[in-house]
Amino acid sequence: MKTIGLIGGTSWHSTIEYYRLINDLVGKEIGSQGNPELIIYSVNIELMREQNKEKIYSKYLEVSQKLEHAGAKAIVICANTPHMVYNYVQPKINIPILHIADATGKKAKKKGLNKLGLLGNRPTMTGDFIPNILQVNYDIQTFIPEIKHINVAHNHVSKELTQGHFTSEAKQFFIQQIELLVQKGADGIILGCTELPLLVTQEEVNIPLLATTELHAQMAVDFILS
Structure with missing residues (x-):
């Protein structure tokens, strides 16, 4: 199975739901004998509340690069709103962001x-x-x-x-x-x-x-x- 990186935290409730769903859905395919390797980076929700686009873009690029370096083969942003960073971040990394x-x-x-x-x-x-x-x-x-x-x-x-x-x-x-x-x-x-x-x-x-x-x-x- 391929490893993916999850960027969460906005809100952490949503991150939990992603983690649960991904594990449940993989389990339905492969059975209960295994589960996927996931790397989770939880961003402080205050980042989004500040509404400073440059700061948001910079942070999501930094996190995406860390996940790529850690071995993730793709990135999933665990919320709708942070996908605003996609056009800025995607060209600067070498793995795909799976867009919602x-x-x-x-x-x-x-x-x-x-x-x-x-x-x-x-x-x-x-x-x-x-x-x-x-x-x-x-x-x-x-x-x-x-x-x-x-x-x-x-x-x-x-x-x-x-x-x-x-x-x-x-x-x-x-x-x-x-x-x-x-x-x-x-x-x-x-x-x-x-x-x-x-x-x-x-x-x-x-x-x-x-x-x-x-x-x-x-x-x-x-x-x-x-």
């Missing part, structure tokens, strides 16, 4: 989906690091909520969901956003936050949901076992 948008795009195409609504925190919804790859690599159009709703979504994610608080108010808000994105033309919804699939389940809506964490973990497993 590629994992999402491949699944969407298999399902025949071409217009996706994107939900998550503010940086994920307003950034171009997911929509650009979906458009260029998979010819998939992306929709996001209205600005006033983006701010509310961000507060629910950053102040509640990532802290383990799941309220009926948040559930109803995101279900409403899914309905509004469908009205814009979405034929699928990206749950671009590790905790969102725990809040809103497929059984509660009538449109395909794409949980990025699960798809990204499967992409990592495919690489490990390739």
Whole structure:
């Protein structure tokens, strides 16, 4: 099995979920007699909260180079938002960063989906690091909520969901956003936050949901076992 490096910490809850999913999925393929070799580098979440792009880019490059030097054959960033560093870091290292948008795009195409609504925190919804790859690599159009709703979504994610608080108010808000994105033309919804699939389940809506964490973990497993 190939060794991969995991960059986590934003949040550490998400990092645990990646570690669990990757080991579970590998176990389903090879049995319980073994498990993959993973190198985890946990970044202080304060780095992202500072919103200093140059500092963020520099740190993720440093960490990626350390993981490569330690023997990782690929890198998985264990959250959606830090993928903002991809275009800066990838050309400067010699191993691939397995991009969360590629994992999402491949699944969407298999399902025949071409217009996706994107939900998550503010940086994920307003950034171009997911929509650009979906458009260029998979010819998939992306929709996001209205600005006033983006701010509310961000507060629910950053102040509640990532802290383990799941309220009926948040559930109803995101279900409403899914309905509004469908009205814009979405034929699928990206749950671009590790905790969102725990809040809103497929059984509660009538449109395909794409949980990025699960798809990204499967992409990592495919690489490990390739």
